[in-house]
Amino acid sequence: MILNEGDAKKLVLAPVGINLLHGAICATPGEAAAAVQQFGRCVIKAQVPAGKRGKAGGIKLVSSAAEAEKVAADILAMRIGDYAVQGLLVEQCAAIAEEYYAAVLHAPVERATLILFSAEGGMDIEELAATKPEAIRRFIVRTPDAFSIDDAKSMLAGLDVDIAGISDVLVKLYQRYRQTDAELVEINPLALLEDGRLVALDCKFILDDAATYRQTELAAAAASEEPTMLEAKGAAQGLKFIELLGNVGILANGAGLTMTTMDVVKYLGGSPANFMEIGGDAYTKGEAALALVLANPNVKSLVVNFCGAFARTDVMAKGVADAWKVLKPDVPVFFSVHGTGEDEAVALIEKEFGVTPFDFMEDAVKAAIAVTK
Amino acid sequence: MSEFPIIRRTDRVLVQGMTGGQGTFWTEKMIECGTTVIGGVNPKRAGTSHLGLPIFGSVADAVKSEQVDVTLMFIPPTLAKDAALDAITAGVPGIVILTEHIPSHDVLEIFAAAAKRGTKIVGPNTAGLVTPGAGFVGIMPGHNSNIFKPGRTGVISRSGSLGTLICLNLTRAGFGQSSFVGIGGDPMIGTTTKDALVALDHDPNTDAVVMVGEIGGGMEEEAARYAATMKKPIVAFIAGRAAPPGKRMGHAGAITAGDAGSYAGKRKALEDAGVVVVDTPQDIATALSHALKKKSA
Numbered sequence: 072m073i074l075n076e077g078d079a080k081k082l083v084l085a086p087v088g089i090n091l092l093h094g095a096i097c098a099t100p101g102e103a104a105a106a107v108q109q110f111g112r113c114v115i116k117a118q119v120p121a122g123k124r125g126k127a128g129g130i131k132l133v134s135s136a137a138e139a140e141k142v143a144a145d146i147l148a149m150r151i152g153d154y155a156v157q158g159l160l161v162e163q164c165a166a167i168a169e170e171y172y173a174a175v176l177h178a179p180v181e182r183a184t185l186i187l188f189s190a191e192g193g194m195d196i197e198e199l200a201a202t203k204p205e206a207i208r209r210f211i212v213r214t215p216d217a218f219s220i221d222d223a224k225s226m227l228a229g230l231d232v233d234i235a236g237i238s239d240v241l242v243k244l245y246q247r248y249r250q251t252d253a254e255l256v257e258i259n260p261l262a263l264l265e266d267g268r269l270v271a272l273d274c275k276f277i278l279d280d281a282a283t284y285r286q287t288e289l290a291a292a293a294a295s296e297e298p299t300m301l302e303a304k305g306a307a308q309g310l311k312f313i314e315l316l317g318n319v320g321i322l323a324n325g326a327g328l329t330m331t332t333m334d335v336v337k338y339l340g341g342s343p344a345n346f347m348e349i350g351g352d353a354y355t356k357g358e359a360a361l362a363l364v365l366a367n368p369n370v371k372s373l374v375v376n377f378c379g380a381f382a383r384t385d386v387m388a389k390g391v392a393d394a395w396k397v398l399k400p401d402v403p404v405f406f407s408v409h410g411t412g413e414d415e416a417v418a419l420i421e422k423e424f425g426v427t428p429f430d431f432m433e434d435a436v437k438a439a440i441a442v443t444k
Numbered sequence: 445m446s447e448f449p450i451i452r453r454t455d456r457v458l459v460q461g462m463t464g465g466q467g468t469f470w471t472e473k474m475i476e477c478g479t480t481v482i483g484g485v486n487p488k489r490a491g492t493s494h495l496g497l498p499i500f501g502s503v504a505d506a507v508k509s510e511q512v513d514v515t516l517m518f519i520p521p522t523l524a525k526d527a528a529l530d531a532i533t534a535g536v537p538g539i540v541i542l543t544e545h546i547p548s549h550d551v552l553e554i555f556a557a558a559a560k561r562g563t564k565i566v567g568p569n570t571a572g573l574v575t576p577g578a579g580f581v582g583i584m585p586g587h588n589s590n591i592f593k594p595g596r597t598g599v600i601s602r603s604g605s606l607g608t609l610i611c612l613n614l615t616r617a618g619f620g621q622s623s624f625v626g627i628g629g630d631p632m633i634g635t636t637t638k639d640a641l642v643a644l645d646h647d648p649n650t651d652a653v654v655m656v657g658e659i660g661g662g663m664e665e666e667a668a669r670y671a672a673t674m675k676k677p678i679v680a681f682i683a684g685r686a687a688p689p690g691k692r693m694g695h696a697g698a699i700t701a702g703d704a705g706s707y708a709g710k711r712k713a714l715e716d717a718g719v720v721v722v723d724t725p726q727d728i729a730t731a732l733s734h735a736l737k738k739k740s741a
Contacts, residue, residue: 177548179632180662182555214556215549252549281521282547313691326629327603327658330683335724337686346687350605378612380571380604381583410608411585432609433726 072278072293075118077160079276082289083251084258087243090270094162103143103161104136110163115142118160120294121152122195129156132164154297165270170260171232172196172207173241175248177255184212184248186223186241190232192260218245236269237261251289252282301363308359310349317342318443319436320370320402322360322391324382325350332376335433341440344370349390354382357390358397365400372403372439376432379410388416392423405439407432446513448538449566449635449643450623453478453578456511458503458536460485460527461518463494470518470583471495477587479579482510485527503527503534514538516572516581524568525550532557540581541567544630551632558634565634566627571604574611574624582626584608595620597732598644600637601656602629606683610656610725617729622650631660637667645674652677652736654728655719659684660705665713672717677735679720679728682710 074082077096085091095106096118107113117129124130129151133139139161149156172192178185188208189199199206210226212218223238240261248256257275264270283290298306305312311326315333319341323329329348336343344367349360364370375391377384388408395404406428408416417428429435446455457474461467462484472495475481483498483506490501500506503515515536519527524546531539532554539558546568558565566573572582577594580586584604591608593615601607604626611621625640627633637655644650655678657664664682671678685707711721720731 177552177632180636180666182552182559182632182634184552213559215553249549252547254548279548281545282549284522285547311692313688315688323605325603325605327601327606327656327683328609329605330658330687331606331609331681331725333687334683334685338723343686346691378605378609380585380608382605409612410588410591410605413588413590431613431726433724 072280072283072290073120074276074278074289074292075120075157075294076116076274077118077158078292079274080271082292083247083253083256083276084271084274087247089240089243089258090268092162092165092270092272094160097143097159097161100140100143100147103159104140106161107133107139108136110161112164113139113161114164115139115146116160116162117146117149117151117156118158118294119151119154119156120296121154124151127151154295157295165262166265167262168265169263170272171237171263172199172259173237173244173261174255174257174259175245175253176257178211181211181213184215184218184245186210186212186218186226186245188227188237188241190230196259212245216249218242233263233269240269251276252279252286253277254279301366305347305363308356310347310353310356310360310363312360312363313346314367315343315345317344318369318371319439320344320364320367320373321376322347322349322357322364322373323376324348324354324379324387328376328378332374332432332436335436336374336440339433339436339440341436341443349387350382354387355390357387358394361391361394362398365398365402370402371443372405374435374439375404375406375408376435377408377410377416379412381411383412384408384410385412385415385419388419392419395423403439403442405429405435407435446537447643447647448514448564449573449625449640450647451479451514451573451575451579451581453480455513456480456482457581458483458485458506458510458512458515459518460503460515460531462486462497463489463499464518466583467518468495473587474580477579478577479581482512503531503536507534507536512536514540514581516540517542519543521545521547525554528554528565529557532561532563535561537564539563539565540570540572541565541634542570542572542583543567544569548632551630555632555634566625567630567633568628569630570628570633571607571626573626574621576621584624584626591615592624593620596622596649596651598622598647598650598653599624599656600640600644600653601626602658603656603683606725607656610654610681610728613725613729614654614732617733619729619732622647629658637663638670641667641670641674645676650676652679652732654678654732655680657682657710659687659707659710662705664710668713668717668719671714671719677720677732677739679722679731679735680714681722681725681728682707
């Protein structure tokens with residue numbers, strides 16, 4: 072889950088005293104105008120969980136309340152990336168001397184935490200890493216909660232920056248990363264103001280989806296994700312469903328096998344209509360899953376590809392057969408079924424559908440593509 | 445001496461969470477398959493027995509009277525950290541964590557503790573380990589001889605379902621497996637593709653390796669650097685070629701952003717290292733025959 076900038080600043084950075092500019096989270100042009108009345112010259116920033124907000128026109132300077140009202144209305148009506156703008160952050164302008172980059176994030180290959188700092192902030196870190204890797208300082212924290220001020224100072228040694236001040240920010244940022252179950256907390260830019268203060272001008276925060284049960288305040292503040300109606304229905308039923316643009320419907324178990332079924336549909340010249348996996352704990356939800364796949368009007372044929380390890384193919388096949396009787400879809404279906412519960416599943420499919428599953432999934436996919444042409 | 449993450453019949457396995465529904469079902473299958481299960485753990489049922497095996501209150505209690513080489517965790521996400529730390533502190537050398545959706549900060553603490561004790565971890569979110577003819581630990585159909593046959597090809601897979609299909613295809617083409625190493629679908633896992641590759645490279649029972657990867661992360665790229673140094677032939681399939689960027693494909697680890705973790709990047713890294721990358725699972729056996737012939741020629 073991602074928090075919008077304003078919420079991340081308020082809920083993640085402010086509690087440990089990382090400096091922020093004066094500002095307000097606003098929902099309407101009127102509120103934005105009132106904020107400008109209070110703070111004077113301000114930046115109005117679109118609140119949306121997408122990058123490149125500035126380039127998209129979602130960040131504007133305003134000098135008066137009247138101007139703020141108009142600009143706020145424009146920005147609130149925008150879409151940026153895949154999202155409608157979800158609110159505004161109005162912040163007082165400040166004179167900036169320098170811009171830095173600071174982040175704390177998971178380092179999967181090291182199975183640890185990575186702290187990053189660069190004196191050249193403001194730009195995209197991937198771009199900086201590609202063009203000028205020596206400009207990024209890195210520190211790996213292998214023992215959780217063991218990142219000290221001295222570690223931070225050693226990481227920054229030799230840089231022409233306020234080492235004490237930045238070390239303090241990095242340690243606080245790491246504390247919040249641990250306390251909030253973050254996958255990433257990033258301040259870009261971390262600005263040195265002309266008055267000498269270090270201030271977080273932007274903040275990106277990603278919450279670990281698996282930890283929402285113990286981070287209820289942050290989870291409640293998360294940015295809206297805008298799934299399609301069918302995707303939202305799937306999520307509500309504990310099913311991982313993603314709508315795609317094609318016409319071959321897919322029902323498979325396990326993330327790896329489902330992705331592979333999509334890949335093979337595309338590789339053999341077809342076009343997948345969805346990703347829908349009912350593996351793991353969801354293997355008993357065949358009926359709900361099939362209803363979602365077939366609710367997409369573009370679906371012209373269906374591949375059912377099961378390979379049971381943990382998931383029992385007989386249970387999944389029965390779910391499909393039961394759903395078929397209720398939904399009575401006018402769509403040809405092509406099966407490939409192997410693994411746990413295979414004999415019972417094949418017998419059931421032969422009885423209920425009058426077909427024998429294909430031995431290889433590639434042949435089921437080929438047949439499903441053929442009827443869409 | 446355990447060769448974890450390759451599972452052996454001589455490995456003495458303790459099942460944490462054995463008394464639950466899934467724990468019971470899969471423990472029976474493991475025993476049927478030849479795995480040496482020596483008992484289970486459930487703090488509320490310490491001192492009782494289940495499936496004819498003793499139930500201990502903790503791993504620490506179990507190791508007082510039993511030698512334990514491997515623990516297998518059927519434990520829900522919120523309790524997984526404590527269960528893993530119990531096994532690590534007790535000095536068990538290998539832990540298989542099946543649980544999906546463990547908070548990643550708990551996983552960081554598990555890995556840090558394991559690194560201090562030298563504990564090897566497989567998972568989280570793995571389907572387990574299979575050595576056909578010897579046994580299995582996890583939630584794999586290791587007992588199904590249509591799928592798993594003893595042989596000399598090692599298989600590494602992030603996914604249980606796809607790994608099962610690949611083993612089935614290999615068995616049908618006459619390639620039995622020396623060992624199946626399910627490493628798990630999470631972004632942060634204890635045994636990476638490279639770690640599993642190293643184990644199979646050193647395994648005298650393995651002649652060739654089939655690697656089943658997924659988009660996302662940097663594990664296949666890391667493995668490719670090691671693969672370049674190997675003499676045993678490797679065939680790979682990478683799932684997620686058709687996945688749209690920015691969408692998580694079921695496994696938390698399977699997501700691409702920009703070029704990072706992309707199909708094209710992984711395929712290139714592997715091919716540059718001399719790995720044969722196939723387009724569909726059906727092609728694996730043919731590619732493996734060719735690769736083995738080329739090596740012996």
